[in-house]
Amino acid sequence: xxxxxxFAPVWRDFDLLLSGLGLGLxxxxxxxxxxxxxxxxxxxxxxxxxxxxxxxxSTYVTIIRNMPLFFLIIFTYFVxxxxxxxxIGKVEAFVATLAIYAGAYLTEVFRGALLALPxxxxxxxxxxxxxxxxxxxxxxxxxxxxxxxxxxxxxxxxLFKDTSLAAAIAVPDLTFYARQIxxxxxxxxxxxxxxxxxxxxxxxxxxxxxxxxERRLAIPR
Amino acid sequence: xxEEASLETPVLQIENLHKKFTHVEVLKGVDLAMKSGDVxxxxxxxxxxxxxxxxxxxMLEDFQEGHIRIxxxxxxxxxxxxxxxxxxxxxxxxxxxxxxxxxxxxLFPHMTALGNVTLGLTKVKKLPQDEAVAIAEKWLxxxxxxxxxGHYPGQLSGGQQQRVAIARAVAMSPKVMLFDEVTSALDPExxxxxxxxxxxxxxxxxxxxxxxxxxxFAFEVSDRVVFMNQGRIEEQGKPEELFRNxxxxxxxxxxxSAQF
Numbered sequence: 380x381x382x383x384x385x386f387a388p389v390w391r392d393f394d395l396l397l398s399g400l401g402l403g404l405x406x407x408x409x410x411x412x413x414x415x416x417x418x419x420x421x422x423x424x425x426x427x428x429x430x431x432x433x434x435x436x437s438t439y440v441t442i443i444r445n446m447p448l449f450f451l452i453i454f455t456y457f458v459x460x461x462x463x464x465x466x467i468g469k470v471e472a473f474v475a476t477l478a479i480y481a482g483a484y485l486t487e488v489f490r491g492a493l494l495a496l497p498x499x500x501x502x503x504x505x506x507x508x509x510x511x512x513x514x515x516x517x518x519x520x521x522x523x524x525x526x527x528x529x530x531x532x533x534x535x536x537x538l539f540k541d542t543s544l545a546a547a548i549a550v551p552d553l554t555f556y557a558r559q560i561x562x563x564x565x566x567x568x569x570x571x572x573x574x575x576x577x578x579x580x581x582x583x584x585x586x587x588x589x590x591x592x593e594r595r596l597a598i599p600r
Numbered sequence: 601x602x603e604e605a606s607l608e609t610p611v612l613q614i615e616n617l618h619k620k621f622t623h624v625e626v627l628k629g630v631d632l633a634m635k636s637g638d639v640x641x642x643x644x645x646x647x648x649x650x651x652x653x654x655x656x657x658x659m660l661e662d663f664q665e666g667h668i669r670i671x672x673x674x675x676x677x678x679x680x681x682x683x684x685x686x687x688x689x690x691x692x693x694x695x696x697x698x699x700x701x702x703x704x705x706x707l708f709p710h711m712t713a714l715g716n717v718t719l720g721l722t723k724v725k726k727l728p729q730d731e732a733v734a735i736a737e738k739w740l741x742x743x744x745x746x747x748x749x750g751h752y753p754g755q756l757s758g759g760q761q762q763r764v765a766i767a768r769a770v771a772m773s774p775k776v777m778l779f780d781e782v783t784s785a786l787d788p789e790x791x792x793x794x795x796x797x798x799x800x801x802x803x804x805x806x807x808x809x810x811x812x813x814x815x816x817f818a819f820e821v822s823d824r825v826v827f828m829n830q831g832r833i834e835e836q837g838k839p840e841e842l843f844r845n846x847x848x849x850x851x852x853x854x855x856x857s858a859q860f
Contacts, residue, residue: 499704502660502700503765506695508693508696509719509723511688513724521710522710598709598752598754600755
């Protein structure tokens, strides 16, 4: 009893925690950007007339979405390099995994947004002489991405929190440093409560920022 | 094009058009020819194939037999018995030869009225922005929407949206304008503002093929009225003759039920 809170050891290494937070954010941003590209391609594949494309895309979603992220990380970092005889950096392996993982979820987000579009939109684009690709680029994507934005924001926050799993393969993110400080100082409560607050604050700010973006980008009506 | 050529080559020629949706044959051999400046209205009960025919001309539907030619140019399929579809870029170019106006307007919701009209001009016709804007503004003025050029579709009434949609289509200077029941989704009090715009275009000598349920309008605006029934053209003629003196029993029944 009589535990005395002492945050001094945590503040001393606060720059480490901040650098960890920054790395986590950078990894999440990169993963969502690449994940969006994968997700868009796979979503268009899922609604295409080509049965092979549909099959490939749905197999990808099924496998990736139904595997725990932790397994996927272990798989890319330990199993793949050994089987292929290549070296992959920790951060690279993690970001690649996260992007592929995000892509599977975003495929479903974009597919839903595509299905929600009125059929006439594509036809209107085609009827003025745009090609299928031009119609996708100038008509379908701008409308569909706006509709997908709330779900996209949700996914990004989720993805940012998932970066804490990077500590499992010793990527120096926030969770990694939290563990390190915890082990070195035995300040369990102080360390984890500060780090939790950092995650919560960051996520809150991301959500607020994305809501502003959503309002700015909303189609006037 | 010289006067003579325009007399010889129909702007739009539909020949023995057959269209199947998996098992149902919707068009069972349709023939129709239009000269430059013709205004032709297609009437008939729902399911008779009017809209499908129009969509075939705009290549939004494929078809299994027959030919469609615009200014003598074969639409959609390469010549030859195996009927290979034309390349997508080629189809897109041919689509721009017709202007389509839809029942549900289908404006691009993320673009202003002006943006809706300029998109095709800058991306398909590759015009510089200022030229595209000048053309778009000319047409928006023509449909009485110039003062709303900065409005988004969501901020416009149905009738206003449809007028922008007409401007979007005519701005591409198509050889034929296709109107697909363009007033069916409008509140009754908004129908006339759209019909008046179409009438004015007809007065300008625009070649137009209209699918419509507005019998009075079809009567007033058309050079010729075509009655479709069960995938075929059952009867056609000048509006006065067709409406006053229908030859087929089906048309007589249809006109009676349309309370014209």
